[in-house]
Amino acid sequence: MSMTNLYDMTFPPRVPVIEGLLLCGTYIFAGSPKIGKSFFMAQVGYHVAKGISLWNYPVRQGSVLYLALEDDYARLQGRLNMMFGIETVDGLHFATRSRTIEDGLNQQLEQFLLEHPDTRLIIVDTLQKVRESWNDNYNYSADYQNITAMKEFSDSHSVAVLVVHHTRKMEASDSFDMISGTNGLLGAADGAFILKKKKRTDNEATMQVVGRDQEDQELTLEFNRDRCIWELKKVEKELRKKPVDEAITKIAAFIRKTGKWEGTATQLLSCVPGLDLKPNVLTRKLNVDNSVLFNEFNISYSCWRSGDKRTIRLYCGDSCPESQDSEAEDRSRGESAGEEKDNEKEVKTEEGERYEQSTSDWKTDEGSGSQVYERGPANGSRELYACG
Numbered sequence: 001m002s003m004t005n006l007y008d009m010t011f012p013p014r015v016p017v018i019e020g021l022l023l024c025g026t027y028i029f030a031g032s033p034k035i036g037k038s039f040f041m042a043q044v045g046y047h048v049a050k051g052i053s054l055w056n057y058p059v060r061q062g063s064v065l066y067l068a069l070e071d072d073y074a075r076l077q078g079r080l081n082m083m084f085g086i087e088t089v090d091g092l093h094f095a096t097r098s099r100t101i102e103d104g105l106n107q108q109l110e111q112f113l114l115e116h117p118d119t120r121l122i123i124v125d126t127l128q129k130v131r132e133s134w135n136d137n138y139n140y141s142a143d144y145q146n147i148t149a150m151k152e153f154s155d156s157h158s159v160a161v162l163v164v165h166h167t168r169k170m171e172a173s174d175s176f177d178m179i180s181g182t183n184g185l186l187g188a189a190d191g192a193f194i195l196k197k198k199k200r201t202d203n204e205a206t207m208q209v210v211g212r213d214q215e216d217q218e219l220t221l222e223f224n225r226d227r228c229i230w231e232l233k234k235v236e237k238e239l240r241k242k243p244v245d246e247a248i249t250k251i252a253a254f255i256r257k258t259g260k261w262e263g264t265a266t267q268l269l270s271c272v273p274g275l276d277l278k279p280n281v282l283t284r285k286l287n288v289d290n291s292v293l294f295n296e297f298n299i300s301y302s303c304w305r306s307g308d309k310r311t312i313r314l315y316c317g318d319s320c321p322e323s324q325d326s327e328a329e330d331r332s333r334g335e336s337a338g339e340e341k342d343n344e345k346e347v348k349t350e351e352g353e354r355y356e357q358s359t360s361d362w363k364t365d366e367g368s369g370s371q372v373y374e375r376g377p378a379n380g381s382r383e384l385y386a387c388g
Contacts, residue, residue, distance in 0.1 A: 031194065041162065055231075067095050122159060165179060
């Protein structure tokens with residue numbers, strides 16, 4: 001694929017789950033045993049499901065699945081009561097057993113998304129409970145493939161997957177070298193969090209954050225033992241906000257006034273004064289800054305070819321249902337006409353993918369009393385759309 005073809009493609013916007021802290025993708029959350037990782041996971045899950053800010057970080061609300069694989073339901077109930085009292089939230093879901101990665105974990109998660117399409121976050125606590133057990137001596141390749149399997153799932157469904165893991169006892173100059181296992185874990189992940197105390201009895205801890213698409217951060221936290229929640233004490237450095245391109249700002253101001261707009265790049269240039277750009281350059285700029293439009297201005301963007309013209313659609317919000325039928329018809333007409341201009345190869349990305357729907361259900365295991373996700377035979381298919 002050429003660079004030109006790459007810039008002509010439109011991808012779904014990358015939407016943060018916790019702005020400035022957690023994006024869609026697969027992240028490792030590591031810390032020593034009994035340091036408070038599970039309390040923090042419950043805290044994050046509660047805030048996302050309820051849609052309330054985590055400290056000073058805005059949160060996008062959505063359903064959460066917490067695989068608490070080292071707990072039972074009685075312990076979970078007691079922990080949540082200590083943290084949040086009797087106030088509940090329906091969007092926070094728990095399971096204490098699951099399949100491993102090699103035995104069908106991703107298929108179980110896909111079924112959960114079919115039943116809860118608004119899911120934003122999946123917590124796997126811990127990696128050891130789901131990793132492929134080829135042998136006891138994990139090597140780089142095995143670690144890399146374990147995380148890659150979960151990353152492929154998070155990327156294809158636009159959700160965040162937090163994988164809880166342990167750190168080594170041995171200290172290291174780079175905290176991320178303390179993640180138990182090989183560098184294949186961090187190499188395959190989109191980022192990582194390290195929770196670390198100077199002494200086990202301390203209430204204060206540091207949380208270091210790294211990621212492919214975000215700035216490195218270090219946060220000082222304090223564990224409130226009365227409420228069993230982590231509180232933010234200070235942030236080592238403020239996040240640097242990247243300035244928005246002037247052309248994107250002008251287009252966003254225009255769409256906010258009109259609510260929605262549809263047409264060609266040439267027509268858009270005539271509607272927005274002060275844009276000294278060629279039509280094809282404008283289209284590529286919108287393709288590249290699609291995430292900026294959505295995350296900064298709550299403006300959704302799509303672009304497709306119909307016959308010999310490329311149509312742009314911009315609208316406020318994350319859905320435009322009255323326009324979806326016409327867009328599908330335009331696409332269909334363009335495809336059936338079979339028109340290609342200058343033998344240009346068009347690479348299209350769809351908003352959703354088709355998945356097999358199974359007759360899975362959470363069932364109670366008679367021996368342990370825990371719930372197990374049992375997957376039955378396929379009985380059809382449904383559309384699943386990844387939305388911001």
